Amino acid sequence: MAISEFIALFAVWIAAIVSPGPDLVQIIRLGVRSRATGVWTALGIMTGNTLWITGSLLGLSALISTYPGILVILQLLGGAYLLWMGGNATRGGLAARRQAAVPVTREIGAGAERDTATTVLQAWWQGLTTNLANPKAVLFFGAVFAQFVRPDMGTGWALAIAVILIITGVAWFVGFALGVRLLAVNLVRNASVIDIVSGVVFIALALFMLCEGIMGVGEWLA
16 A cells, blocks of 8 residues: 555545544433543444454455445444434433423533443443444445555555554544533533434434435345
8 A cells, every 4th residue: 555545545534533423423412421421432433443444454345345235234234223223312302301401510420420330331332333333434434445445455554554543533532522521511401402413313314324225225136
């Protein structure tokens, strides 16, 4: 791999992770509860990205390019999961809107932090599953990433790509999670709205993925 190709790949990676999508929406949604919850959600997201990166370097991207049916299956599974997650988020937000408002102070983190020990694994898991079902991740690693990864580029380049992308990804998502927590007082006042908007975003993305997957099945069977 030439240096220019690596720079192009890195630029595409940065653009992909900083652009709005399910990953950032999930960090906002869960990060308002506590700093630890947001950070563990971010780490779950990067666990998913690490799996995508490793899989792509091991040949997943080439496999998807050779057998488009795999992408169709990923779209259907990811769309179904996002639809389920969006429904839950929307219902939770609507239920919270019906409850009496709870005064928010700068001590809002206290109650949330007490629950952290039992929720960090849940936050990590939601981050992981959100990323694995993320249509951006499916399309990025299944199509875009494959254009830069070559079987003959060598182990050195593969390791360099993996390490640099993972480090920059962790720095971005964890930094974003910490930034969300700094705005927690204002965000918690609108936590139910965030849940509803997040749910709508997830549902819209799910419908898009399911439509793409269904059309892919139609083309596959034609």
